[in-house]
Amino acid sequence: MQQRSIQIIGLVLSAVYATAIIWIYATEPRSFKEVATGAQVAAGTYQVDQEKFNAALTLFRREQFRAARDEWQRADSAQSDPKTQFYIAYSFYREGWGRVYYDQVLFKQGLEAINRAIALSPGPLTVADENLQMHSAAELKAELEQGTERTWGDVNPLKVLRTRK
Amino acid sequence: MSDELVIATNKLRNHALVTYVVLPFLFLTVILLGGLRVSGDDRAFIFLPPSLVTLVLAVLLLLLFVRGGLIEIRSLITSANPPLTNVAHIWMLLTLFFACAQAFNSVLPERGLLHWLFSFFFLWTLWNNQFSSFDARRLLRSLVVLFGTAFLLKHLLLASLYSSDGSWLKSLTGALVSSVTLGALDSPQFAPATGYISFFTLGLYLLGLMLISFSHQQPANTSIVDTL
Numbered sequence: 001m002q003q004r005s006i007q008i009i010g011l012v013l014s015a016v017y018a019t020a021i022i023w024i025y026a027t028e029p030r031s032f033k034e035v036a037t038g039a040q041v042a043a044g045t046y047q048v049d050q051e052k053f054n055a056a057l058t059l060f061r062r063e064q065f066r067a068a069r070d071e072w073q074r075a076d077s078a079q080s081d082p083k084t085q086f087y088i089a090y091s092f093y094r095e096g097w098g099r100v101y102y103d104q105v106l107f108k109q110g111l112e113a114i115n116r117a118i119a120l121s122p123g124p125l126t127v128a129d130e131n132l133q134m135h136s137a138a139e140l141k142a143e144l145e146q147g148t149e150r151t152w153g154d155v156n157p158l159k160v161l162r163t164r165k
Numbered sequence: 166m167s168d169e170l171v172i173a174t175n176k177l178r179n180h181a182l183v184t185y186v187v188l189p190f191l192f193l194t195v196i197l198l199g200g201l202r203v204s205g206d207d208r209a210f211i212f213l214p215p216s217l218v219t220l221v222l223a224v225l226l227l228l229l230f231v232r233g234g235l236i237e238i239r240s241l242i243t244s245a246n247p248p249l250t251n252v253a254h255i256w257m258l259l260t261l262f263f264a265c266a267q268a269f270n271s272v273l274p275e276r277g278l279l280h281w282l283f284s285f286f287f288l289w290t291l292w293n294n295q296f297s298s299f300d301a302r303r304l305l306r307s308l309v310v311l312f313g314t315a316f317l318l319k320h321l322l323l324a325s326l327y328s329s330d331g332s333w334l335k336s337l338t339g340a341l342v343s344s345v346t347l348g349a350l351d352s353p354q355f356a357p358a359t360g361y362i363s364f365f366t367l368g369l370y371l372l373g374l375m376l377i378s379f380s381h382q383q384p385a386n387t388s389i390v391d392t393l
Contacts (some may be wrong), residue, residue, distance in 0.1 A: 003181045007253045010185030014193060021197045030209035
């Protein structure tokens with residue numbers, strides 16, 4: 001009977017350990033801090049650093065997009081919060097937007113961020129911020145996608161009259 | 166309860182603890198650490214899953230364990246055992262298999278010609294050993310030498326040759342070897358911690374093998390020191 005309970009305990013504990021190892025190899029954390037953050041995400045206790053998020057929002061509104069992105073990346077180090085990823089994508093959009101041309105590199109990075117936000121969000125992602133002109137992730141994604149596509153419309157001189165959203 | 170009965174009960178309990186708790190944990194730790202490297206640039210963790218060749222080497226090594234009598238499959242998995250015991254033994258063997266693969270992963274160079282040279286020598290040695298007569302003790306000694314040599318070559322000799330903070334002579338030799346072989350002998354630079362992790366991993370792996378040998382093969386009065 002005692003041997004049976006040792007077998008059960010051994011099997012259960014080592015199965016948990018094996019699952020943790022598979023998870024570590026699948027997520028490939030780069031430091032102990034990332035291991036801890038990843039564990040919080042897996043356990044559902046992960047939260048964005050609200051102070052850093054607000055600081056980034058202030059920078060974003062002052063049009064200091066790179067600094068804002070840095071802060072947001074620190075606030076959401078696991079890249080697991082859809083709202084933060086939406087804002088990061090928006091900052092790429094605003095920084096990459098130009099009256100004559102769009103910065104392709106920034107728009108592509110923005111597209112990656114918005115795709116991440118959409119994948120993380122359980123439903124359609126909407127951000128109620130009156131300072132933004134696009135509130136849904138779908139709108140922002142469409143805008144970023146249009147910016148990365150090459151069409152005949154790009155040579156239209158009236159393009160300079162467009163406004164940034 | 167007589168003293169003999171107490172001793173017999175304790176032996177049974179210890180044997181169960183080693184087989185069903187300690188060994189899977191040791192081997193799982195080897196699985197975790199065997200693929201872990203620490204980057205030389207930013208000290209970040211790099212996790213390398215076992216490559217196909219390490220899985221092949223692990224299969225050969227397990228066959229060698231069975232041939233050498235280190236593992237007695239017939240007594241571990243048999244219809245006479247309770248189902249839970251069979252499951253626990255299969256689980257232990259599974260962890261052993263992946264631990265073998267990760268032990269190889271730990272001492273194989275990560276890429277290039279050296280990776281294939283090391284793999285070839287391992288394959289050659291294990292294949293030859295399939296046709297030699299072995300007992301568990303000799304097999305363990307042979308494995309200590311095999312893994313020890315590979316560890317010394319990879320983590321001392323090669324790491325020192327390609328180290329960025331070595332002497333100018335070492336750097337020159339490394340650069341010469343790299344340029345003469347057109348980068349075929351190139352090796353990624355890892356932090357010194359990688360060598361320590363590998364050493365610890367191999368130590369745990371060999372300790373696990375010794376415990377298997379001790380619990381399955383040796384008479385009750387034989388110590389681990391005798392096994393070595």
